[in-house]
Amino acid sequence: MGAGPEGLPDGVRDGFEGFDRLWTPHRMAYVAPATPAGDGCPFCAMEHLPPEQSLVVATGETCFTVLNLHPYNPGHLMVLPLRHVADLEDLDEAEAAELMTTTQRAIRVLREVSGPHAFNVGLNLGGVAGGSLSQHLHQHVVPRWSGDANFITVVGGTKTLPQLLSDTRELLAQAWDGAGG
Template sequence: MEKMFSPWRQIYMDSFKDEKPKNKQAGNKSVFADIPEEEDEERLVLYRGKKNFIIMNLYPYNCGHLLIVPYQQTPRLADLDEETRLEVMNLMDIGMKALTKVMRPHGFNMGANFGQVAGGSVDTHIHFHIVPRWEGDTNFMPLLADTKVISNDMKKAYYDLREAILEIVQ
């Protein structure tokens, strides 16, 4: 891959430093905020920790795409206390162990999108992604038809992953 450096664009990029980002959700509760425990199954919440919870992504890149979400709604990692950040990492590990047990992926993508321009669709509530990956899971459908085929039943995956997580944390 060729790279082209354009340092003259720095002037343009600097012009946005003082501008407040346009945020459709500013001041509103996110879709992750205050999910009642009685809605866990319906909303696909797999596990509740002390400071964070694990939920299945309703719009997954691959089946089994999990999110680790702090109960505290904030867009900034710096706003989370040390205990919350540590539990995020522990829940990432538990999520990957459960996915390995249930779905046997060949690898994982892990990460977070900070801000709408970085791909954060819920940019007012920080959350972390675990995406299971399989050899050959990228094919012509997303490339040519802008369509991702998810072959697994989400509810079955939910029950299997929830059971695996409960076995792991016991």
């Protein structure tokens, strides 16, 4: 058996030729997260990381706001309680209030920075409901623009994002203080 392209045995590489590859090394955070917190929750681990690495935009008394590592749209934020809690009904009064006021602030900041036409805001409570990290409650704030589901998304199943997450985080963090509480 001879050697094919890239040093692979003949026939081995041939089986891969029909596939396009999209390299996404940033997704390794979900495969092998560096979690200083003992429970393995990637959200809880964020408090031990610098904001530039964790993508945390702002932290309040009981909640924090972070960019989604796998955004549906540019500026896709999540608002979470600092406390590791899965169920909405388990939030105490202060956490529930701050979750909503922080969500309002996130919308104000996104309007100022990005000028979206609309928003999707919501919770996926439990894995069956679509919560991929359902062990730590998080509310999504997704900015929407007319035509944001273009042909690349529909036909190619690929989302195009015009800005690096680190740049988006910096813009939102700078605007956060000016957005009022």
